[in-house]
Amino acid sequence: MSLIQFEAIAKRFTASGRSQDALSDVSFAVKRGEVFGIIGLSGSGKSTLVRLINRLETPTRGKVLIDGTDLASLKPRNLIQLRRKLGMIFQQFGLLSSRTARQNVAFALELAKPRLDAGDHTRVDDLLNRVGLGDHAHKYPSQLSGGQKQRVAIARALANSPDILLCDEPTSALDGESTQGVLDLLAELNRDLGLTVVIVTHEMDVVRRICDRVAVLDHGRLAEVGDVAQVLFDPQSDAARSLGRHLLPVPPAGTGPSADRLRLTYFGEVVTGDALSAATQGADVRFSILSGQVSALKSVPYGHLIVDIAGPDRALVIERLQQRGVRVEAAA
Amino acid sequence: MNDLALFFSNIDPGEIALASWETVAMLIGSLALSVALGLPLGVWLSMTSPTGLAPNRLTYGLLSLVVNVLRSIPFVILFILLIPVTLALVGTSLGVRGAIPPLVLGAAPFFARLVETALREVDRSVVEATQALGASKRQIVLHTLLPEAMPSLIAAVTVTAIALVSYTAMAGVVGAGGLGDLAVRYGYQRFQTDVMVVTVALIIVLVQGLQMFGDALVARFHKR
Ligand SMILES: Nc1ncnc2c1ncn2[C@@H]1O[C@H](COP(=O)(O)OP(=O)(O)OP(=O)(O)O)[C@@H](O)[C@H]1O
Numbered sequence: 001m002s003l004i005q006f007e008a009i010a011k012r013f014t015a016s017g018r019s020q021d022a023l024s025d026v027s028f029a030v031k032r033g034e035v036f037g038i039i040g041l042s043g044s045g046k047s048t049l050v051r052l053i054n055r056l057e058t059p060t061r062g063k064v065l066i067d068g069t070d071l072a073s074l075k076p077r078n079l080i081q082l083r084r085k086l087g088m089i090f091q092q093f094g095l096l097s098s099r100t101a102r103q104n105v106a107f108a109l110e111l112a113k114p115r116l117d118a119g120d121h122t123r124v125d126d127l128l129n130r131v132g133l134g135d136h137a138h139k140y141p142s143q144l145s146g147g148q149k150q151r152v153a154i155a156r157a158l159a160n161s162p163d164i165l166l167c168d169e170p171t172s173a174l175d176g177e178s179t180q181g182v183l184d185l186l187a188e189l190n191r192d193l194g195l196t197v198v199i200v201t202h203e204m205d206v207v208r209r210i211c212d213r214v215a216v217l218d219h220g221r222l223a224e225v226g227d228v229a230q231v232l233f234d235p236q237s238d239a240a241r242s243l244g245r246h247l248l249p250v251p252p253a254g255t256g257p258s259a260d261r262l263r264l265t266y267f268g269e270v271v272t273g274d275a276l277s278a279a280t281q282g283a284d285v286r287f288s289i290l291s292g293q294v295s296a297l298k299s300v301p302y303g304h305l306i307v308d309i310a311g312p313d314r315a316l317v318i319e320r321l322q323q324r325g326v327r328v329e330a331a332a
Numbered sequence: 333m334n335d336l337a338l339f340f341s342n343i344d345p346g347e348i349a350l351a352s353w354e355t356v357a358m359l360i361g362s363l364a365l366s367v368a369l370g371l372p373l374g375v376w377l378s379m380t381s382p383t384g385l386a387p388n389r390l391t392y393g394l395l396s397l398v399v400n401v402l403r404s405i406p407f408v409i410l411f412i413l414l415i416p417v418t419l420a421l422v423g424t425s426l427g428v429r430g431a432i433p434p435l436v437l438g439a440a441p442f443f444a445r446l447v448e449t450a451l452r453e454v455d456r457s458v459v460e461a462t463q464a465l466g467a468s469k470r471q472i473v474l475h476t477l478l479p480e481a482m483p484s485l486i487a488a489v490t491v492t493a494i495a496l497v498s499y500t501a502m503a504g505v506v507g508a509g510g511l512g513d514l515a516v517r518y519g520y521q522r523f524q525t526d527v528m529v530v531t532v533a534l535i536i537v538l539v540q541g542l543q544m545f546g547d548a549l550v551a552r553f554h555k556r
């Protein structure tokens with residue numbers, strides 16, 4: 001059974017007489033233990049969607065189910081209990097500026113019980129160590145870098161041992177290095193604790209680096225949902241195509257179009273294997289790489305090349321590539 | 333030296349000390365009550381405001397109206413209007429006791445608005461993060477909004493205290509005693525410029541002292 005399920009969700013905001021559909025007819029599910037991305041342009045409804053999960057927003061129509069429970073059926077007390085099982089982090093961190101890093105993490109526990117015991121204090125220290133901030137426990141947020149603040153926020157979100165961590169643009173206020181650090185931490189928590197991570201972003205690169213699956217939102221509608229590899233390399237919607245385009249190699253300027261142009265995509269061991277060299281072994285072709293990228297989806301390496309293959313044995317080479325697990329498509 | 337002594341010939345140190353004490357007593361009494369009434373009123377305003385934790389158009393509209401009406405009546409007029417109420421509450425409309433009800437009614441709504449603004453300016457993401465942690469509304473107010481707004485709240489108390497100093501001076505005109513009374517009775521009605529100078533100087537010292545004390549407290553609470 002899926003952990004989080006959206007069923008025909010619609011959300012309409014009415015502000016000062018004007019109403020706006022932030023979400024229309026959105027249905028999909030997030031599985032337990034996956035890192036799930038929600039991507040879309042600004043204003044496409046990503047934040048609204050993720051905030052439905054812990055009921056910071058309520059849907060106008062449709063249902064949100066967590067572990068099969070319809071959130072609409074929860075009484076206020078149960079809602080508070082639910083929220084304790086859902087961690088959430090924000091672009092702007094949301095740390096209390098009047099409390100130290102340590103006190104911010106302890107805050108999550110204090111809300112459930114006013115007097116913390118020795119075990120709770122140990123837990124707070126463990127959490128700070130886990131996010132790599134053991135040495136900064138007594139600093140105030142103003143004394144921490146953006147990346148460190150987000151780590152404190154993550155430690156705080158984990159304090160009540162949630163099953164799900166919701167992240168609304170967790171790295172959008174961070175520089176490249178801090179972004180990498182926070183994404184690595186999220187991936188590690190997913191791996192080590194089996195934490196289900198839902199991450200909202202407008203950057204396909206974030207999705208590429210840590211997500212298993214992704215939903216693409218376009219003006220409040222679900223454009224597509226699927227494995228990252230599929231959404232990135234074989235997008236079905238214009239929204240997904242335009243969000244992922246800048247990650248894909250393009251032929252360099254000045255090479256002109258060619259009828260021989262192909263797009264090769266391959267994953268996993270094919271990357272380090274002999275597929276490319278073996279395919280051209282003894283074949284009468286001209287094989288030239290125009291552009292390419294070898295990188296990784298989460299921890300799966302992939303290669304993505306734009307090549308021209310011309311010559312009498314072109315068909316043979318294509319067949320050999322496909323036999324060795326390389327996807328071959330025409331690239332105009 | 334003689335000229336100076338001559339200039340200050342009308343000064344009666346005993347009377348000045350008494351008037352100063354009356355002003356300070358009015359200030360402390362009315363400030364404490366204004367904060368005690370204005371803080372919950374400000375929290376209520378902020379809760380029920382359209383962007384608050386428990387928006388309620390009707391409640392907010394009514395509270396806002398009352399606050400605005402009280403704030404728009406000039407203090408001297410408010411003082412006179414309230415005389416029957418003051419008599420009923422404290423038995424006299426004169427002296428320090430008689431001044432406190434109108435001072436509080438003048439300052440508490442003012443302070444409440446400042447509280448509302450201070451709470452509204454708390455970073456939204458902090459409030460949402462607290463909500464996401466499963467905090468009740470009460471916990472959000474007590475553990476997030478008020479502590480996070482502490483520097484602004486202290487600044488608001490300072491501003492209110494300074495406004496109250498000027499209200500007490502006006503109250504002095506209509507029978508409350510204190511430095512304002514002294515300035516009017518001697519400085520204005522009897523042309524004793526020296527009394528005027530001294531009372532004004534004391535009021536300036538009081539205001540400066542309040543501002544410096546308030547600023548020091550704000551700095552101590554400011555951790556951003
Ligand atoms: N509280 C609200 N009141 C009125 N309209 C809202 C509210 N929250 C969101 N909206 C509107 O709903 C739409 C979706 O907003 P949302 O914040 O979910 O977008 P987003 O995809 O997260 O955008 P961004 O990348 O800029 O954060 C926007 O057009 C926004 O103006």
Ligand SMILES: [Mg+2]
Nearest residue numbers: 046047048168
């Ligand atoms: Mg957003």
